[in-house]
Amino acid sequence: MFRFLNLTLNGVSVGMIYAAVALSLVMIWRGTRIVNFAQGGMLMFTTFIAWDLAQVHNVNYWAALVVAVLSGLVLGAVAERVLVRPVENGPPLNAVIVTLGLLIFLQALAGMIWGNSQAHSYPPGYSFIGYKVGNRRLAFSPNDLFIVVAVLVVVVALYLLFRRTPLGLRMRASAFNPEVARLLGIRVGRLLTLGWAMAAGLGALVGVLVAGTTSGYVQPVGPFDALLVYGFTAAVIGGLDSPIGAVIGGLLLGLLLSYADSYISNNVRTLYALLVLIAVLMIRPAGLFSRSSTRRV
Amino acid sequence: MADEIFSRDGMLSRSTLLRHTLAALVGLGLLYALINGMGDYRNSQLAPIAFTVCAAAGLTLLVGQSGQISLGHGAFMAVGAYTFALIQEHWRTSHGNLELIGLLAAAAVGAAVFGAFVGVAAARLRGPYLAGATLALALGLPSLATYEHLTKQLGGNAGLLVVSPNPPTGSIDIYRWQSVICCVSAVVVLWFVANVSRSRVGRSFRAVRDDEIAASLCGLSVARVQVLAFVISAACAGVAGGLLAIIDLTAGPQAFPLSLSFGLLAAVVFGGLGSLAGAVYGSILVVLLPVWSQDLTDALSVHSVKVSNNMPLMVYGVVLAVAMLAAPNGVQGVVRRLGSGIKRLAIPSEET
Amino acid sequence: MLQVEDVVTTYGAVRALDGVSLTVESGTITAVLGANGAGKTTLLRTVNGLVRPRAGRISYEGRELVGIAVDDVVRLGIAHVPEGRGVITELTVEENLRLGGLWRGQRKELQESLVDMYAMFPPLAARRAQPSDTLSGGERQMLAVARALMSRPRLLLLDEPSLGLAPRIAAQIMATIRGLCDEQSLTVVLVEQNARSALSVADAAIVLNLGRVVASGPANTVAADEKLRHAYLGF
Numbered sequence: 001m002f003r004f005l006n007l008t009l010n011g012v013s014v015g016m017i018y019a020a021v022a023l024s025l026v027m028i029w030r031g032t033r034i035v036n037f038a039q040g041g042m043l044m045f046t047t048f049i050a051w052d053l054a055q056v057h058n059v060n061y062w063a064a065l066v067v068a069v070l071s072g073l074v075l076g077a078v079a080e081r082v083l084v085r086p087v088e089n090g091p092p093l094n095a096v097i098v099t100l101g102l103l104i105f106l107q108a109l110a111g112m113i114w115g116n117s118q119a120h121s122y123p124p125g126y127s128f129i130g131y132k133v134g135n136r137r138l139a140f141s142p143n144d145l146f147i148v149v150a151v152l153v154v155v156v157a158l159y160l161l162f163r164r165t166p167l168g169l170r171m172r173a174s175a176f177n178p179e180v181a182r183l184l185g186i187r188v189g190r191l192l193t194l195g196w197a198m199a200a201g202l203g204a205l206v207g208v209l210v211a212g213t214t215s216g217y218v219q220p221v222g223p224f225d226a227l228l229v230y231g232f233t234a235a236v237i238g239g240l241d242s243p244i245g246a247v248i249g250g251l252l253l254g255l256l257l258s259y260a261d262s263y264i265s266n267n268v269r270t271l272y273a274l275l276v277l278i279a280v281l282m283i284r285p286a287g288l289f290s291r292s293s294t295r296r297v
Numbered sequence: 298m299a300d301e302i303f304s305r306d307g308m309l310s311r312s313t314l315l316r317h318t319l320a321a322l323v324g325l326g327l328l329y330a331l332i333n334g335m336g337d338y339r340n341s342q343l344a345p346i347a348f349t350v351c352a353a354a355g356l357t358l359l360v361g362q363s364g365q366i367s368l369g370h371g372a373f374m375a376v377g378a379y380t381f382a383l384i385q386e387h388w389r390t391s392h393g394n395l396e397l398i399g400l401l402a403a404a405a406v407g408a409a410v411f412g413a414f415v416g417v418a419a420a421r422l423r424g425p426y427l428a429g430a431t432l433a434l435a436l437g438l439p440s441l442a443t444y445e446h447l448t449k450q451l452g453g454n455a456g457l458l459v460v461s462p463n464p465p466t467g468s469i470d471i472y473r474w475q476s477v478i479c480c481v482s483a484v485v486v487l488w489f490v491a492n493v494s495r496s497r498v499g500r501s502f503r504a505v506r507d508d509e510i511a512a513s514l515c516g517l518s519v520a521r522v523q524v525l526a527f528v529i530s531a532a533c534a535g536v537a538g539g540l541l542a543i544i545d546l547t548a549g550p551q552a553f554p555l556s557l558s559f560g561l562l563a564a565v566v567f568g569g570l571g572s573l574a575g576a577v578y579g580s581i582l583v584v585l586l587p588v589w590s591q592d593l594t595d596a597l598s599v600h601s602v603k604v605s606n607n608m609p610l611m612v613y614g615v616v617l618a619v620a621m622l623a624a625p626n627g628v629q630g631v632v633r634r635l636g637s638g639i640k641r642l643a644i645p646s647e648e649t
Numbered sequence: 650m651l652q653v654e655d656v657v658t659t660y661g662a663v664r665a666l667d668g669v670s671l672t673v674e675s676g677t678i679t680a681v682l683g684a685n686g687a688g689k690t691t692l693l694r695t696v697n698g699l700v701r702p703r704a705g706r707i708s709y710e711g712r713e714l715v716g717i718a719v720d721d722v723v724r725l726g727i728a729h730v731p732e733g734r735g736v737i738t739e740l741t742v743e744e745n746l747r748l749g750g751l752w753r754g755q756r757k758e759l760q761e762s763l764v765d766m767y768a769m770f771p772p773l774a775a776r777r778a779q780p781s782d783t784l785s786g787g788e789r790q791m792l793a794v795a796r797a798l799m800s801r802p803r804l805l806l807l808d809e810p811s812l813g814l815a816p817r818i819a820a821q822i823m824a825t826i827r828g829l830c831d832e833q834s835l836t837v838v839l840v841e842q843n844a845r846s847a848l849s850v851a852d853a854a855i856v857l858n859l860g861r862v863v864a865s866g867p868a869n870t871v872a873a874d875e876k877l878r879h880a881y882l883g884f
Contacts, residue, residue, distance in 0.1 A: 035425035037368075037432070086622050092424035093366055094621045097566055100368070101618030104559055108611035115603045166751055173737055173748050180735035183697065185723035185752030185800065220607075225555055229436050232429045240426075268444045274437030277430055278418050285421060 006139035007258045013144035015254020016151040020206040021231025022238065022246035023155065024199040029240045030175040031195035032088050037099040038079065040228035041106035042200050043207035044220065046072045048110050050208050051122050051218045061125050068204045076200025080193045088192075110220040119219045124212035147209045154202060155247055162243075171195060226270050230257075233277040239287025248288070313495050321488040328480045332473050340472040342584065347479035348540035349580035351486040353564045354573055355533025358490055360562075361571025362499060363526035364506030365419065366428045369435030371558035373408045373415075373531040376438075377538025378548035380407030382457035383450075397462045401482065401539045408535020409528045416527030420520040435558045439550040456549020459542045479540050486533050491573055493529060502526055556610065563613045566620050586612055650675040650836050651696070651804060656705030658688075658695045665691040666702070667860035673804075673853075676834040678826065680851035680868060682844045682882055687857040689840040690732050693806045696838075697729045698722050709804070723752060728802035732809050732840075734793040738782035742773055745781055745792055749799030759799075766795040769825075787818035794825070804836045805829075811843050819843065823850045844882035848872040856881050 021039065028036045036042075050068035053059040059067075083102055087094040114120075126142035162168035173181040174188040175195075181188050210227065211218050234253045238245020253276065260272045280287070332340060356370050381404040388396075415434065419427055442451045451457065464474035493499050504512040505522045513519050542548040564583040568575020590608035594601075651673040658666040666688045673679045681689045694700045696707055698719045707714040709725065717725070728749075737745055746766055750759045767774035770791045776784065781792060790810055797805060807826070811819035827850040829835050841847035848854060848868050855865040856877065864877050871877065878884055 029425075035429055037428070083618060083622070092428075093360070093364075093570075096366055096368075096425060096428045097562065097621045098618050100559060100562070101614045101616070101621070103614070104556075104610055104617065105614030108607040108614055111607035111610065112601075112604045116606060166747070169740075169744055169747060170751060172740065176739045177735065177737050179699070180731065180737060181748075182719040183699075183723065183729050183731060183735065184748050184796070185720050186748070187720050221554075221556075226436060229429075229433045233433065236426070236429070265445050268437075268440045270433070271437040271440050271444070274433040277433050281422060281426065281430060282418060285426070 002136060003262070007262050008255065009138060009140040009144070011255035011258030012251065013140065013147050013254075014258060015234075015251035016148050017206055017210055017227075017250070018230045018234040018253050019247040019250025020151045020154065020202060020209075021227055022234035022250045023158070023243055024203045024206075025231055025235045026238075026240060026243050026246045027158075027195055027199040027202075029235070030243075031171070031192050032080075032084065034084060034088065034092075034095040034099065035232065035240075036196075036199070037096060037228065038102035038106065039199075039203050039231065040224040040226075041103035042072065042075055042079070043203040043227070044218070044224040045106045045110055046075065046200075046204035047122070047207035047211050047218055047224075048114055048220075050204075051120060051211065052114070054123055055120065061123060065125075065205070065208050068208050069201045072201040072204025072207075073197040076203075077193050077197040079200070080196035084196070085189075085192075107220045114220070116220055119217040119222070121217050122208070122211035128213065143212060147213070150205065150209060154205065155243075158198075158202075158243070226273075229270060229277075230273055233273050233280070236277060236285075236287055237280050239289045242287065242289040245287055245289030314492060317488055317491050317495075321484050324484050324487075325481065328484070329477075332476045332480065333469075337470065337472045340476040342588070343476045344472075344479040344540070344544055346580050346584045347476070347483040348537040348544075349561070349564060349584055350483045350577055351540065352534040352537035352561050353568070353576040353580045353583075354483075354486050354490045355530035355537075356561050356565045357568070357571060357573060357576045358494065358499075358502070358533070359526050359530035360565055361569075362494060362506065363502040363523060365523060365526060366424070367431045367527075367530070367558075368428050368562065369431035369433075369438070369558050370530070370534050370561045371553045371555070372431075372434045372438040373412060373534035374538035374541060374557070375548075375550070375553040376411045376531075377404035377408040377535030378459075378542040378552070379442075379451065379457065379538075380404045380535065381539035381542045382452075382459045382548035385459060386457070394462075397478065401536055404539030404542075405532040405535045408538065409532035412528045412531020412535075413524060415531070416524035417520075419527065420523050432555075435553075435555055439553045442550040452549065454550060456547045456551070459546050459548055461543050461546055475544055478543065482536055482540060486536055487573060487577075490529075490533065494573070498525065556613075559617075560613060563617050567616055582616075583613075650710060651838070652706075652708045653692070653696070654706045654708075656692075656695055656707060657703045658691050658700055659703050660691075660700075664860050666695065668705070669857065669860065669862055671855055671862070671865070673836060673838055675836050676830065677852040678830050678837040678839055678850055680844070680847040680854040681838060681840045681857065682842075682847060682854060682871075683857035683863075684881065684883070685842065686859075687881075688860040689857055690808055691860075692857070693729065693731075693808050693838065693840055696806060697727065723800055723802070726801075726803040727806065728797035728800050728804070729806040730793045730797045730808060730810065732812070734789050736781050736784070736789045736792050736796075738780065740781060741778055742781050742784070742792060743777040745796050746773070746799055749796035750801075752800065762799045762801065766799060769798075770795050786814050787822070790814060790818075790822055791825075794822070798829075802835070804838070806838050806840075808840045809842060810839070811841060811846060816846075819846060823847070826850060844878070845884050 024039055025036060028034060046068045049071050050064040053067060054061060054064040079102060083098050084095065087098050124143045126146050128141040128143040130137045130139055130141045162172060170186050171191050174186055174191045178188045207224070217223060230253060234249035235246050237252060238249030256276060257269055257272055261269060332343065335343070352370060352374055356367065359365055359367055381400050384403045385400055419430060422430055441447065442456065443454055461475070464471060501517050501522045504515070504517060505519050509519050541552060545552055560583045564579030565576060567582055568577065568579035587609040590612060591605055594605035594608055653669060653671040655668050655670055656666050657664065657668055669688065669692060681692060683689055691700065695702050696714065698714065698717055702715060709727065712725065746763055747759065750762050753759065772788050773792055773795060781789065784792060810822050814822070823846050826837060826839070830837055839847055839851060848871065851868040853866065854868045854871040856863050856871065858881055863881060864871060
């Protein structure tokens with residue numbers, strides 16, 4: 001019973017991470033109908049920047065985090081403007097390959113700057129020793145709580161932004177119908193760039209949060225590839241169009257993987273994610289929360 | 298007489314087969330001369346190029362001709378390699394060459410069966426969904442080898458041992474022999490894929506790629522065509538996986554990282570999606586890239602291991618992105634455009 | 650107010666507009682008529698900058714329009730209600746309306762315009778918080794027009810407003826447009842397939858066929874020309 005509780009808590013905190021990655025992917029998908037396969041690479045790169053500052057130059061954790069998010073914003077904006085804009089309206093294969101190229105480039109660049117062989121640890125923001133309940137230790141630490149709260153705050157902030165502000169309205173209109181939006185005087189191009197910037201900034205936040213967990217570490221090739229797959233799976237579960245779906249999908253996936261890891265086998269997380277993904281794509285490809293059932297997969 | 302030549306099953310279509318077979322024989326001859334002429338080092342480079350060509354040819358068929366994205370072709374290679382290793386463990390005969398052919402065929406079949414499953418699952422997916430699912434496949438499948446309940450059968454992280462077939466005693470050394478095996482396989486795979494491409498099956502692939510609705514209105518079962526494309530391309534990758542196992546002397550999860558699948562895609566993109574000649578150029582590029590990058594970093598007097606290690610990867614990434622932005626039709630496309638540009642200069646232009 | 654001179658617009662090898670000229674007087678309704686594929690929608694899209702013409706000039710209140718980006722055109726006072734209405738169905742009625750006025754940036758003005766629109770189109774007020782895919786065809790047309798009016802334009806480009814609407818509703822829309830023109834001296838360019846109803850409210854008309862102007866002049870002159878009507882307008 002206690003084990004189940006621990007697994008559930010673990011599932012929730014991991015799930016929030018997946019939810020955040022899923023949310024970045026959904027934001028980009030809604031705006032440009034592209035899946036950003038470079039997301040894992042982008043957040044890896046920004047996390048490295050933060051690590052470099054925090055670990056090597058002894059910069060304060062919070063300052064490093066802010067720098068990571070800012071560099072994420074810049075990276076996202078540049079990626080959209082330079083790489084993605086030319087292929088936005090073409091066949092989907094071209095966009096896939098371009099984002100893949102960016103992913104590989106970022107991995108190589110990180111390797112060139114910081115080296116590949118070492119898995120660097122990242123100092124966490126809060127203690128990662130679990131809370132004590134009675135005389136037992138929960139698999140949920142102050143750092144985990146921080147992760148959950150941070151992601152929730154961001155999700156709520158994004159919700160308010162999109163639903164209640166003129167900027168959010170413009171962004172939604174640009175995503176739903178770019179041509180009509182332009183007729184109404186909305187600067188669709190700029191908003192797409194902003195969308196990518198925001199998604200990348202969110203990804204940067206996730207990267208730093210993940211790196212600071214007990215199983216987290218920073219290395220060019222490794223932990224962040226799988227994160228993309230988990231985020232993508234979570235986004236698909238919820239429906240690639242639905243931000244709420246992304247969050248719920250993330251939580252569900254986090255819980256599922258947590259249980260599977262413990263009750264079945266703990267070496268093959270990516271395999272479970274693959275199986276979940278296939279199951280969802282076969283049973284309900286549009287996801288749980290997609291608004292239109294006619295949306296083709 | 299004319300009927301015979303120009304009818305659907307007449308000499309003209311048979312002559313495509315003839316043409317391809319002739320080209321294959323010429324190719325074999327040239328390669329044989331090349332293998333004999335080159336030293337061990339070059340031959341040890343030729344072998345990986347050749348098996349990459351096998352996988353790239355299959356991927357070209359899938360991506361270029363049937364229009365389905367696969368970011369996980371490395372997974373099919375893995376299935377081929379493991380099939381080869383598993384069957385070799387349980388079946389040994391004294392007829393070396395026959396055994397070799399049988400094992401490679403088994404690798405192809407194993408991968409093809411897996412390809413059928415994947416194809417069925419993927420038949421409903423398009424675009425980025427398909428890409429994401431195949432990416433998950435590339436990451437998830439190799440980890441199966443480390444699944445604790447299967448480590449005994451699958452060899453865990455270290456993988457399964459593979460015995461490389463020996464050359465017919467005394468004729469040539471092991472490197473040349475491996476080159477021969479790989480090159481012959483590559484020629485056979487190319488011949489096969491070229492013929493498929495020109496056949497009714499190939500036409501059905503392109504029909505489905507270009508317009509699914511129109512194709513289904515013509516009576517084609519879109520799902521079946523797509524699955525068939527996966528099966529054939531998986532079989533090619535399976536052969537490549539078997540060859541990889543022979544050269545590495547193992548079939549293990551470390552040999553199939555994500556970068557393998559990305560490298561294959563880069564090879565296909567660089568050559569021009571849908572073009573077999575392009576698959577060949579692309580494979581050469583992808584295999585020789587680490588070597589050239591090393592030479593490049595040496596020439597630039599950059600003494601950092603970090604930079605030289607990552608140079609090939611960086612070039613892959615740049616090639617992929619730039620190729621899509623500048624030349625979506627790859628090298629073949631550029632060549633074709635140059636060709637038609639020259640033609641237009643020669644012929645007086647008409648008003649558009 | 651709007652002067653189109655010898656505009657040629659091509660889609661690939663097809664000449665959708667083959668040297669079209671048109672003058673629109675301020676405060677009038679000009680109907681652009683003709684069969685399907687005659688180039689009517691292309692004309693509006695060219696004026697709005699959605700499509701760049703191969704040749705010709707378009708001047709609006711003395712300014713050259715060709716080359717101005719689509720999202721800038723509305724800032725000059727030109728609003729476009731596209732073919733099919735362009736209502737963003739994922740958004741509510743009020744959100745669609747707000748969108749129309751957003752570029753102006755003034756919250757107070759936006760609120761005032763919103764109040765005006767609800768007064769002019771009561772059915773929209775009743776459904777303000779509903780997702781706009783719950784609206785009927787006529788209501789959607791109202792929404793599209795109201796949204797365009799939110800930007801306080803001086804020139805309104807309307808593309809086939811009566812498309813898919815029952816005749817009674819279409820007539821109501823036409824009457825509303827006429828009313829707007831009279832009361833607010835709004836200039837309107839009205840593309841319509843339903844020539845009869847368009848001619849009943851228009852001041853001037855031009856008829857296109859295969860990308861060329863085959864007739865132009867005051868609306869009642871065009872309407873009175875029987876041969877013309879039979880040949881190009883279907884009645």
